[in-house]
Amino acid sequence: MNEELARHHLSLIQGQRPAVHCLTNTVVQSLTANMLLAIGAIPSMSSDITEVADFTARSQALLINLGTLDPGRKDAIQAAITSAKNNNIPWILDPVLIDRAPARLAYAQELIGQAPAIIRGNAGEIAALGSDPKSLAQSSQSIVAVTGAIDFVTDGHRESELRVGHDLMSRVTGIGCAGTAAIAAFCAVVTDADYFDAVVSGLYILGKSGENAARKAPGPGAFAATILDEVYFTSQSSSTEGSPK
Amino acid sequence: MNEELARHHLSLIQGQRPAVHCLTNTVVQSLTANMLLAIGAIPSMSSDITEVADFTARSQALLINLGTLDPGRKDAIQAAITSAKNNNIPWILDPVLIDRAPARLAYAQELIGQAPAIIRGNAGEIAALGSDPKSLAQSSQSIVAVTGAIDFVTDGHRESELRVGHDLMSRVTGIGCAGTAAIAAFCAVVTDADYFDAVVSGLYILGKSGENAARKAPGPGAFAATILDEVYFTSQSSSTEGSPK
Amino acid sequence: MNEELARHHLSLIQGQRPAVHCLTNTVVQSLTANMLLAIGAIPSMSSDITEVADFTARSQALLINLGTLDPGRKDAIQAAITSAKNNNIPWILDPVLIDRAPARLAYAQELIGQAPAIIRGNAGEIAALGSDPKSLAQSSQSIVAVTGAIDFVTDGHRESELRVGHDLMSRVTGIGCAGTAAIAAFCAVVTDADYFDAVVSGLYILGKSGENAARKAPGPGAFAATILDEVYFTSQSSSTEGSPK
Numbered sequence: 151m152n153e154e155l156a157r158h159h160l161s162l163i164q165g166q167r168p169a170v171h172c173l174t175n176t177v178v179q180s181l182t183a184n185m186l187l188a189i190g191a192i193p194s195m196s197s198d199i200t201e202v203a204d205f206t207a208r209s210q211a212l213l214i215n216l217g218t219l220d221p222g223r224k225d226a227i228q229a230a231i232t233s234a235k236n237n238n239i240p241w242i243l244d245p246v247l248i249d250r251a252p253a254r255l256a257y258a259q260e261l262i263g264q265a266p267a268i269i270r271g272n273a274g275e276i277a278a279l280g281s282d283p284k285s286l287a288q289s290s291q292s293i294v295a296v297t298g299a300i301d302f303v304t305d306g307h308r309e310s311e312l313r314v315g316h317d318l319m320s321r322v323t324g325i326g327c328a329g330t331a332a333i334a335a336f337c338a339v340v341t342d343a344d345y346f347d348a349v350v351s352g353l354y355i356l357g358k359s360g361e362n363a364a365r366k367a368p369g370p371g372a373f374a375a376t377i378l379d380e381v382y383f384t385s386q387s388s389s390t391e392g393s394p395k
Numbered sequence: 396m397n398e399e400l401a402r403h404h405l406s407l408i409q410g411q412r413p414a415v416h417c418l419t420n421t422v423v424q425s426l427t428a429n430m431l432l433a434i435g436a437i438p439s440m441s442s443d444i445t446e447v448a449d450f451t452a453r454s455q456a457l458l459i460n461l462g463t464l465d466p467g468r469k470d471a472i473q474a475a476i477t478s479a480k481n482n483n484i485p486w487i488l489d490p491v492l493i494d495r496a497p498a499r500l501a502y503a504q505e506l507i508g509q510a511p512a513i514i515r516g517n518a519g520e521i522a523a524l525g526s527d528p529k530s531l532a533q534s535s536q537s538i539v540a541v542t543g544a545i546d547f548v549t550d551g552h553r554e555s556e557l558r559v560g561h562d563l564m565s566r567v568t569g570i571g572c573a574g575t576a577a578i579a580a581f582c583a584v585v586t587d588a589d590y591f592d593a594v595v596s597g598l599y600i601l602g603k604s605g606e607n608a609a610r611k612a613p614g615p616g617a618f619a620a621t622i623l624d625e626v627y628f629t630s631q632s633s634s635t636e637g638s639p640k
Numbered sequence: 641m642n643e644e645l646a647r648h649h650l651s652l653i654q655g656q657r658p659a660v661h662c663l664t665n666t667v668v669q670s671l672t673a674n675m676l677l678a679i680g681a682i683p684s685m686s687s688d689i690t691e692v693a694d695f696t697a698r699s700q701a702l703l704i705n706l707g708t709l710d711p712g713r714k715d716a717i718q719a720a721i722t723s724a725k726n727n728n729i730p731w732i733l734d735p736v737l738i739d740r741a742p743a744r745l746a747y748a749q750e751l752i753g754q755a756p757a758i759i760r761g762n763a764g765e766i767a768a769l770g771s772d773p774k775s776l777a778q779s780s781q782s783i784v785a786v787t788g789a790i791d792f793v794t795d796g797h798r799e800s801e802l803r804v805g806h807d808l809m810s811r812v813t814g815i816g817c818a819g820t821a822a823i824a825a826f827c828a829v830v831t832d833a834d835y836f837d838a839v840v841s842g843l844y845i846l847g848k849s850g851e852n853a854a855r856k857a858p859g860p861g862a863f864a865a866t867i868l869d870e871v872y873f874t875s876q877s878s879s880t881e882g883s884p885k
Contacts, residue, residue, distance in 0.1 A: 177424040179667040183813035198709035201741035219443035251446035323428035369624025379859025422669040464688035496691035568673035614869025
């Protein structure tokens with residue numbers, strides 16, 4: 151059951167307060183940091199080449215989001231990925247809008263060659279990578295999550311479909327990006343054998359929180375605040391569960 | 396009538412979902428993206444020189460906002476404007492705080508030499524450009540919008556005054572910047588002969604949404620969310636009007 | 641009494657509308673600008689080397705926050721500090737997360753050598769600087785504010801403790817950073833002999849606003865908007881006090 155497992159993962163996050171270093175686009179940094187704080191994780195977001203390896207090394211997961219790029223940020227992304235590999239920390243790729251510029255698509259493919267633990271995109275972004283999700287998962291050795299009206303997760307062998315969420319989630323900038331950060335926090339508290347479950351849990355909590363928020367907040371402005379509240383309330387109510395047996 | 400025409404323009408945005416590429420300051424990127432989503436447009440915000448021309452070419456309008464600058468961003472701005480011209484896409488200039496630094500004023504004047512379709516600023520910013528709005532419109536061949544307690548729009552021949560909006564709009568960072576992005580979306584769905592009307596429509600919808608939001612949210616924190624909700628509700632209720640005859 | 645003095649300082653801000661230039665991290669720029677606007681100050685945030693000295697020179701206080709760095713931003717920070725010194729403007733340092741990367745710690749120490757008027761950090765950040773707050777205040781000739789469940793302010797001789805605030809303030813990104821910006825605005829309207837009091841006033845208003853907001857908004861999403869509203873309402877109600885006798 152998604153609900154029970156997701157709440158168990160949430161309780162682990164409350165107990166461990168994992169640090170998630172985020173090299174993410176400047177549009178969504180605030181919402182992403184607030185999503186991580188709501189869920190119980192600790193965000194950091196430096197893209198300075200002199201310190202990004204240290205920040206990554208002292209984190210439990212790394213998020214790479216391609217929404218806004220520049221040459222310095224690309225250098226920082228490489229330093230962070232190398233640090234993540236050296237420190238055995240999972241990293242997760244959000245290939246934002248790679249269907250809009252050939253240079254960005256090529257860059258995403260170069261990064262996928264460095265074996266992200268998870269790739270999360272919408273249907274257009276995943277399709278731009280040139281294969282179906284299952285084949286992509288197999289060739290990249292990554293878990294692939296395709297989000298939209300229905301979320302789909304595959305590791306190339308297992309598959310899971312989630313029918314959660316609400317249309318308003320697409321009317322607030324960065325909900326998907328912040329969701330990828332949340333997935334990173336879920337992966338931060340399990341071993342790699344459980345990443346598939348952790349991804350499903352992260353998407354489940356985000357989607358359910360979106361459904362609850364839409365009942366209370368009919369417009370996108372109030373919705374953005376309310377989904378954070380819903381994530382926070384669910385996290386708080388999961389923290390009493392205690393550690394795993 | 397402003398109301399009827401503005402709703403007609405809004406219905407066009409709902410039908411066409413124009414993409415608006417924004418080279419805007421990092422302070423207001425989130426609010427700007429959310430304003431565009433609320434109004435029914437699709438934002439992107441990359442300033443990477445390797446991809447900004449492609450993002451612009453696949454958009455229907457381009458926003459240039461000078462609120463935060465750096466050398467890389469200036470290169471990206473030039474690449475985006477060139478792409479907009481090559482692809483016959485309107486671009487709109489928001490010369491934020493050019494009255495505060497001579498280097499920024501000189502840069503704004505250089506950009507105005509490249510014929511923006513629209514220039515939108517407050518009274519101090521437009522005055523810093525060295526002439527009255529009407530003369531500026533004539534010399535630059537741009538539509539000039541001066542926003543404040545009363546909004547004023549001129550193309551050098553026609554003039555329009557709007558008495559809409561609320562004081563709280565000046566207590567939330569980026570409402571003016573997000574409004575310029577909204578104007579870009581309105582221009583994206585009409586031909587250049589109708590840019591003047593589109594600018595008036597954009598300012599009208601923003602101002603009326605601000606008035607409605609202020610009735611519901613007396614402080615600037617809640618107001619920022621509520622004005623997005625108001626823009627969204629007006630957009631949704633305009634989408635049933637159908638396409639133009 | 642904190643309350644009376646803080647409201648007096650707030651009334652000065654309403655009367656003078658000080659400009660505060662902020663070189664702050666991209667995650668918290670929007671909240672920081674909104675906090676300054678709510679309190680009655682005027683924010684600007686350019687980090688362009690060609691204009692940052694002019695922006696600083698035309699401001700009444702300067703905020704330096706290390707949350708996100710890159711080489712260009714470091715050049716801008718130096719230019720801004722030099723301009724602040726040349727124009728006799730107080731500057732305030734927020735050494736965000738210096739306990740997470742040695743390069744960032746070294747950079748903070750280099751900046752402290754340039755005599756900030758105020759240093760504001762949490763316990764971990766201040767401890768990373770290698771001495772207790774009182775010794776740090778004496779060696780740096782700065783006022784040191786250590787914020788947390790209890791806030792502590794010292795100039796190396798005087799000390800003040802504030803028991804204000806709420807746990808939710810740590811669940812919204814940038815509340816501490818925005819609070820440092822608020823402190824800058826308080827220092828902008830007094831002479832340097834009164835910086836100690838101004839820092840206490842700033843922390844008091846922020847903490848009380850947080851307590852009030854938490855009563856109305858139990859989750860971090862709504863809380864972020866509500867604390868801005870509370871700061872704004874307190875500022876507005878303080879503006880009738882008039883100028884100091």
